[in-house]
Amino acid sequence: MTQTQGVxxxxxxxxxxxxxxxxxxxxxxxxxxxxxxxxxGTQMLDSVKLLGFEGAVYPIHPKEENxxxxxxxxxxxxxxxxxxxxVIVLPTKIVSRIIEECGKKGIRQAIVxxxxxxxxxGHGIDLQAELKQTAARHGIRxxxxxxxxxxxVHHRFNPTPIPCDCAPGFVGLASQSGSFVTQIFNYLQLHGxxxxxxxxxxxxxxxxxxxxxxxxxxxxxxxxxALYIExxxxxREFVKTARSIVPHKPIxxxxxxxxxxxxxxxxxxxxAMAGPDRLYDGILKQSGIIRAASLTELFDFCWAxxxxxxxxxxxxxxxxxxxxxxxxxxxxxxxxxLEIPRLSPETVTKLRPFVPHTASINNxxxxxxxxxxxxxxxxxxxxxxxxxNTDMLLLYFLAPPVFIERFxxxxxxxxEQAVKDARKIIDDQAATFIRLADNFDKPxxxxxxxxLQEPFVRKMLDHGIPVYPDPARAARAMGALRQYxxxxxxxxxx
Amino acid sequence: MTQTQGVxxxxxxxxxxxxxxxxxxxxxxxxxxxxxxxxxGTQMLDSVKLLGFEGAVYPIHPKEENxxxxxxxxxxxxxxxxxxxxVIVLPTKIVSRIIEECGKKGIRQAIVxxxxxxxxxGHGIDLQAELKQTAARHGIRxxxxxxxxxxxVHHRFNPTPIPCDCAPGFVGLASQSGSFVTQIFNYLQLHGxxxxxxxxxxxxxxxxxxxxxxxxxxxxxxxxxALYIExxxxxREFVKTARSIVPHKPIxxxxxxxxxxxxxxxxxxxxAMAGPDRLYDGILKQSGIIRAASLTELFDFCWAxxxxxxxxxxxxxxxxxxxxxxxxxxxxxxxxxLEIPRLSPETVTKLRPFVPHTASINNxxxxxxxxxxxxxxxxxxxxxxxxxNTDMLLLYFLAPPVFIERFxxxxxxxxEQAVKDARKIIDDQAATFIRLADNFDKPxxxxxxxxLQEPFVRKMLDHGIPVYPDPARAARAMGALRQYxxxxxxxxxx
Numbered sequence: 001m002t003q004t005q006g007v008x009x010x011x012x013x014x015x016x017x018x019x020x021x022x023x024x025x026x027x028x029x030x031x032x033x034x035x036x037x038x039x040x041g042t043q044m045l046d047s048v049k050l051l052g053f054e055g056a057v058y059p060i061h062p063k064e065e066n067x068x069x070x071x072x073x074x075x076x077x078x079x080x081x082x083x084x085x086x087v088i089v090l091p092t093k094i095v096s097r098i099i100e101e102c103g104k105k106g107i108r109q110a111i112v113x114x115x116x117x118x119x120x121x122g123h124g125i126d127l128q129a130e131l132k133q134t135a136a137r138h139g140i141r142x143x144x145x146x147x148x149x150x151x152x153v154h155h156r157f158n159p160t161p162i163p164c165d166c167a168p169g170f171v172g173l174a175s176q177s178g179s180f181v182t183q184i185f186n187y188l189q190l191h192g193x194x195x196x197x198x199x200x201x202x203x204x205x206x207x208x209x210x211x212x213x214x215x216x217x218x219x220x221x222x223x224x225x226a227l228y229i230e231x232x233x234x235x236r237e238f239v240k241t242a243r244s245i246v247p248h249k250p251i252x253x254x255x256x257x258x259x260x261x262x263x264x265x266x267x268x269x270x271x272a273m274a275g276p277d278r279l280y281d282g283i284l285k286q287s288g289i290i291r292a293a294s295l296t297e298l299f300d301f302c303w304a305x306x307x308x309x310x311x312x313x314x315x316x317x318x319x320x321x322x323x324x325x326x327x328x329x330x331x332x333x334x335x336x337x338l339e340i341p342r343l344s345p346e347t348v349t350k351l352r353p354f355v356p357h358t359a360s361i362n363n364x365x366x367x368x369x370x371x372x373x374x375x376x377x378x379x380x381x382x383x384x385x386x387x388x389n390t391d392m393l394l395l396y397f398l399a400p401p402v403f404i405e406r407f408x409x410x411x412x413x414x415x416e417q418a419v420k421d422a423r424k425i426i427d428d429q430a431a432t433f434i435r436l437a438d439n440f441d442k443p444x445x446x447x448x449x450x451x452l453q454e455p456f457v458r459k460m461l462d463h464g465i466p467v468y469p470d471p472a473r474a475a476r477a478m479g480a481l482r483q484y485x486x487x488x489x490x491x492x493x494x
Numbered sequence: 495m496t497q498t499q500g501v502x503x504x505x506x507x508x509x510x511x512x513x514x515x516x517x518x519x520x521x522x523x524x525x526x527x528x529x530x531x532x533x534x535g536t537q538m539l540d541s542v543k544l545l546g547f548e549g550a551v552y553p554i555h556p557k558e559e560n561x562x563x564x565x566x567x568x569x570x571x572x573x574x575x576x577x578x579x580x581v582i583v584l585p586t587k588i589v590s591r592i593i594e595e596c597g598k599k600g601i602r603q604a605i606v607x608x609x610x611x612x613x614x615x616g617h618g619i620d621l622q623a624e625l626k627q628t629a630a631r632h633g634i635r636x637x638x639x640x641x642x643x644x645x646x647v648h649h650r651f652n653p654t655p656i657p658c659d660c661a662p663g664f665v666g667l668a669s670q671s672g673s674f675v676t677q678i679f680n681y682l683q684l685h686g687x688x689x690x691x692x693x694x695x696x697x698x699x700x701x702x703x704x705x706x707x708x709x710x711x712x713x714x715x716x717x718x719x720a721l722y723i724e725x726x727x728x729x730r731e732f733v734k735t736a737r738s739i740v741p742h743k744p745i746x747x748x749x750x751x752x753x754x755x756x757x758x759x760x761x762x763x764x765x766a767m768a769g770p771d772r773l774y775d776g777i778l779k780q781s782g783i784i785r786a787a788s789l790t791e792l793f794d795f796c797w798a799x800x801x802x803x804x805x806x807x808x809x810x811x812x813x814x815x816x817x818x819x820x821x822x823x824x825x826x827x828x829x830x831x832l833e834i835p836r837l838s839p840e841t842v843t844k845l846r847p848f849v850p851h852t853a854s855i856n857n858x859x860x861x862x863x864x865x866x867x868x869x870x871x872x873x874x875x876x877x878x879x880x881x882x883n884t885d886m887l888l889l890y891f892l893a894p895p896v897f898i899e900r901f902x903x904x905x906x907x908x909x910e911q912a913v914k915d916a917r918k919i920i921d922d923q924a925a926t927f928i929r930l931a932d933n934f935d936k937p938x939x940x941x942x943x944x945x946l947q948e949p950f951v952r953k954m955l956d957h958g959i960p961v962y963p964d965p966a967r968a969a970r971a972m973g974a975l976r977q978y979x980x981x982x983x984x985x986x987x988x
Binding site: 035036037038042043046115162163175176177178179180183184186187190228230254256257293294295296322323324325327328331332335368398400402403406407410411449450451469470471472473 | 529530531532536537540609656657669670671672673674677678680681684722724748750751787788789790816817818819821822825826829862892894896897900901904905943944945963964965966967
């Protein structure tokens with residue numbers, strides 16, 4: 001990511017961020033884990049272990065000599081070194097004292113998972129004020145309280161209650177809900193995505209959404225930033241930071257007017273949210289941030305934005321071998337503000353030998369069936385991608401192994417052999433298409449109505465070609481690609 | 495389904511429908527299948543065989559003695575009986591002659607899969623006119639041409655190119671795209687749904703969407719009707735038929751202004767479709783039909799409408815153990831025009847012993863964590879369902895086996911034992927919740943961000959409790975439930 005004239009990322013180095021050692025510790029002290037798996041602290045330390053964290057782990061426990069296989073220490077003063085980070089999962093009332101002890105030991109970063117502070121009101125507000133003072137006294141920057149902390153998949157560091165089953169990826173997340181850090185690992189894995197680093201900010205005592213944005217804007221593993229927002233504290237800094245990032249990488253946000261209204265059970269419907277919703281809509285627009293309407297859309301947009309190049313225009317060419325899926329996709333593209341251009345006469349001429357006479361060579365290109373399967377994955381999409389009217393290519397994929405298996409058993413193969421051979425054929429077709437896709441600097445997306453885990457589609461996902469389970473979702477994601485290209489142009493212009 | 499005063503289903507018996515013997519044949523003649531699996535006809539007959547069709551199958555083949563294990567006959571005159579139905583997958587130019595022969599044999603129903611008729615223009619228009627005359631001469635009613643015919647899963651009858659891997663279900667489909675009959679089997683299976691009967695109407699020679707609507711409106715296996723519409727021929731009859739069905743069962747439609755515009759590549763975006771789109775919007779409204787915005791939404795709506803009772807009002811109570819998913823769901827409900835009512839003071843009092851002190855007992859009910867897992871699946875939802883303010887219940891499900899397995903291995907179980915025991919625990923929890931749900935006449939829906947194939951959620955799906963992979967989809971489906979309740983009231987009133 002190169003610096004562009006007139007645009008500055010706020011941090012000169014990611015190491016300046018208060019989040020750097022929180023997300024990339026070499027050593028951690030862990031308060032609140034034991035060998036009892038009913039406790040949340042234990043589950044969190046177990047997640048650290050399961051992902052194979054390579055740094056030093058020091059569980060602090062008054063009685064145990066060993067916690068989950070790690071040598072335990074009775075107190076923070078007993079540690080052989082000053083750890084980069086303290087993770088605290090303890091009863092609310094002793095958190096401040098533990099932060100005091102950490103400060104004295106020389107620790108300068110913490111994650112406070114414990115709740116019961118400002119979010120419960122009453123005495124919790126006092127406890128949070130006390131915690132803030134204690135942290136300030138020792139220059140401690142902490143994530144939380146009342147959060148699930150961080151998951152830095154590239155650093156193999158996941159001190160959250162849920163085991164991480166997604167591979168390291170390109171989506172950076174800052175979330176005002178811990179659930180969307182941990183409960184989304186599996187979702188990302190199913191879609192061939194993964195987190196670079198995900199932050200749960202909790203009550204934002206002295207690290208907030210703006211700090212996360214700065215970190216993720218600078219983080220080299222993060223190609224796209226996802227935000228889950230229930231309410232912002234530093235509006236002006238948020239806008240300024242976002243605007244400095246947008247020329248370098250896209251930001252997508254889901255704003256839910258949730259928290260307060262939800263808690264007061266006065267949420268009822270949109271009426272109640274109209275005010276703040278419009279306000280936040282304005283803030284996001286001013287920031288150059290793309291707004292998603294649901295969590296699905298948040299990650300759908302990230303999927304395309306983090307994996308695909310910027311389109312040069314709004315023109316989508318659709319390749320299908322079925323009329324209904326083609327018409328539905330064209331309709332969805334229209335609704336997403338995209339265009340379905342005509343192909344150039346040269347392209348139409350070149351396509352003719354490859355398509356059956358029943359096919360439509362207009363856009364959508366409906367092949368009705370494949371004369372030759374390999375044409376579908378090489379010659380035809382190649383001609384479409386070469387057409388200057390094609391800004392983006394959208395393909396309908398229908399490649400269940402059962403089609404090929406049936407053909408093979410029908411011509412005499414045993415079931416086992418057919419399964420094996422079909423898999424080989426599908427792998428070859430996928431490899432062919434991937435080789436083609438790698439040669440073009442245009443967005444290429446797919447859609448299917450079958451499971452994303454079928455072998456052809458899974459190969460696409462694993463190679464970074466998004467395949468949506470619905471053309472409407474693919475169309476809106478292409479809309480986001482186009483929107484980012486325009487937002488970036490605007491941001492670069494000044 | 496009882497007849498209601500002032501409202502009549504158009505058919506007295508489903509057997510009056512021209513589609514009855516097409517969807518429920520006792521015997522079929524099949525033209526165009528061989529033992530060569532490259533041919534579409536062969537694939538179609540193979541699908542019939544795979545689903546275990548119990549009627550008589552007579553392949554017609556000039557040379558083969560045996561086709562896919564069925565005794566073959568050289569011509570239609572050689573058959574030992576008059577079959578209920580002829581399925582024809584032959585070159586365009588001989589279709590009319592074959593229909594003539596079928597007519598002479600006494601066959602009165604056909605499916606013509608072959609394309610190359612009106613849809614290709616030119617000489618195809620003449621061929622279709624000739625086919626129409628031939629059919630009329632013999633009183634033959636036929637589905638198609640240029641269609642994929644029918645799939646009646648209850649009758650184990652699937653003469654389409656794709657093997658049916660969904661169980662018999664409650665969704666009746668009439669589609670102007672064959673893809674959405676065949677290419678959606680797997681999609682439905684993944685969501686715990688299935689077709690009752692699905693029709694692909696093709697060029698609608700002498701059976702059209704209105705005939706399908708009549709059939710599905712009368713079909714006892716069909717609890718909800720899905721329509722995929724690109725353009726209607728008999729508008730007035732369509733409206734009249736739909737209006738007679740709506741008091742008995744809901745109808746959902748996806749209209750795509752696709753075909754013409756798509757084929758002329760003049761589709762570009764919404765501008766081009768504004769006219770017909772508004773027109774169709776009016777027709778659907780007048781018919782009492784719920785309009786879906788995408789194929790996903792079409793089947794999302796059918797899922798809820800076919801499995802859940804009618805809600806008495808717009809009030810949704812949300813049970814979650816995570817704040818973010820709760821807020822997101824509440825926000826989505828608001829956007830879908832639903833309400834998030836307060837719980838009655840009595841319910842709040844009764845809930846208190848079951849929830850931790852950090853929980854929010856407002857709506858959404860955010861349990862933060864479970865004091866006792868079983869409370870989550872019995873006592874808490876029971877109290878919520880008993881509250882008179884609850885019209886519908888929406889639950890967030892997060893029950894991956896790994897949680898329980900980790901706990902069990904942490905307390906000494908072997909991995910194998912943990913997997914086995916975790917499965918048992920999850921099955922018990924699911925059975926508990928299902929027992930509860932069966933006692934209430936209120937819609938109950940779930941959502942999750944994990945795979946729908948994880949065991950707890952799969953148990954819900956298999957029992958007919960829809961679990962959406964996104965609260966926004968669940969909310970819109972509940973909006974459709976509410977919309978149908980209102981449309982039905984209106985239809986009953988006059």
